[in-house]
Amino acid sequence: MEHDNIDRREFVKRCVLAGAGIVAGNVIPAAIADGMQHGKYDLCAVRGDRFFDNTMKAVDALGGMQAFVQRGNTVGLLINSPWNSPGTFTNPEIPLAVVKMCLDAGAKEIYTIHEAPKHYWKRTRLSEKMSSEIGRIQHVDEMIEVSIEKGKSLKQADISKSLLSCDVFINIPIIKDHEGTRYTCTLKNMMGACSGSTCRRFHFGDSSGITSVFKGYYSNVELLAQSIADVNLIRRPSLSIVDATEILATNGPSGPGDIRKPHEVIAATDCVAAEMYSVKHLGLNWEDLPVIRYALQHGYGPRSLKEVRIKNI
């Protein structure tokens, strides 16, 4: 299928009409790839308790949202919103700041890639003041099958169509504990773009949980880590914004558990760099973490934080 002279949306449309699955990693036009250098910094971490304002400061340090979103663009936001317990979901002030910046930059449409529960936006006092911006956020519940040729554990995924069709993809996770992989952040947040049956394959491959009891669970943790690295081959975000404000430090991902309050918002042009930086808030070394190791083996992400231009505010 020719793709040299078409844009992303047209590409996805033609694949769907042809009934063909999309092959990630080598067919999608290069414009989808992340990691483009914009401003003077690749990562900015802002500390303080004004999370909305600090989100804007962090993005400004990377060149401002206009460096990522152009007038008329559609933007897809992947927000870790489904949970209830404190420290388990992205503080809504952070995606609201992102929405405002995107609209100010001239975004035409904003989609949530994983639908936020109806009470999610009410968790912030800003929800009333920003009801108009919240009203602009849409969600389309449609999945598309994607083949992942370079996937080692995950070869296929049912993924949100919005993830593939939006012009700009912004990943907005919370960093928190996870009993399976020890933590979850930008890379694992991509599971929020997948269907339930695909997510099950992250844990059990193609066998059921029942048979896994007989195999033991350690192998499943490695399967999970590899699958997470694989799914990020489909598309990586132009911008990652990590909530490290009030985070679950034990019993993740659902809690309840101990809460830590680093009060930091981290914006980064590279999702792996964002992850390498953020895990320190859980007392982890990124070098010990299989998810990051497998991502690097796939060839994306910096080799270390020394390659990342970091600003702390």
Place this chain on the structure above:
Amino acid sequence: MHTSRHTLLVAALLLAGATSALGQSPGDSLLRLLPRPGDLHGWSTLEGPRIYNGEDLFQLIDGGAVLFLEYGYRRTVAVEYRDADDKSINLEIYEMQDPEGAYGIYSIRSGENGRAAEFGQESIVNSYFIMFWKSTYYITIGGSDTSAGCRRGLEMVAKAIDRNISTVGERPRILSLLPRRHLIKQSFVRGTLGLSSIYMPELKDLSRFTEGTLGKYPGYTLLLLSYGDSANARIHFAGITEDFRSSQRFRRFRFADRIVSVTDDRRRSICVSQSGQYLLYSLSARASTARRACKRVLDSLPRL
């Protein structure tokens, strides 16, 4: 008394079948544990109750489910309550296959930062949640915030459930093999996920241990793993000894008085020894501390 994971699973499946044959849903027993309408003044049910069986648990707690499966999980009931001020309480009652599993999950998830409370057989209270275990049940009750109203609601829910569970269970016997003196925190393990707090990738081969206990003390940690019989334990001791001797992650290998000691690439001193069906590990920043702790416990272990 140890029961293998396989036997527990078969027993659970048979029980589920038998219960269904009697015309009862397996979830009915869980529903009877829930607070009754008059128990929760000022709170009403917003969502649920909803029952999760087996792998369905992933829908409730996503990847957190793997830990419950490791400990022998049966089913869960989840309910959300709300009050007039829009505060919410999320209740989850987990039915495990045996009291050891319920205790095990509690021992891992209760952490070190809560305050001991009076619910169930053991419980903790944190600023916004209560957690306890009783009989084959592990219970978490989480509030939407740390307000006094939410905390009062948590206590009402906890008291009601504690009252409704009429049986008790025994803690795993292996716990008594570690010294109680100076013990800060102890947990019961049934698989490698329960060991994630100590970084030792070599332990992945120990998925064949039958059960274990992890004890945290001032300046050192003890890990005692049971392999069912001494022949099995000897094989694993030989295996980990070889890993310690040959892996580039370890230095200063020494084998004396039945104890193997090394220093890892994080400058931790690790000792391991075998006694009967058990392997005993001690970890410390100081070699002398690790060795002394290992020797003290080794002398007290039953040689079966």
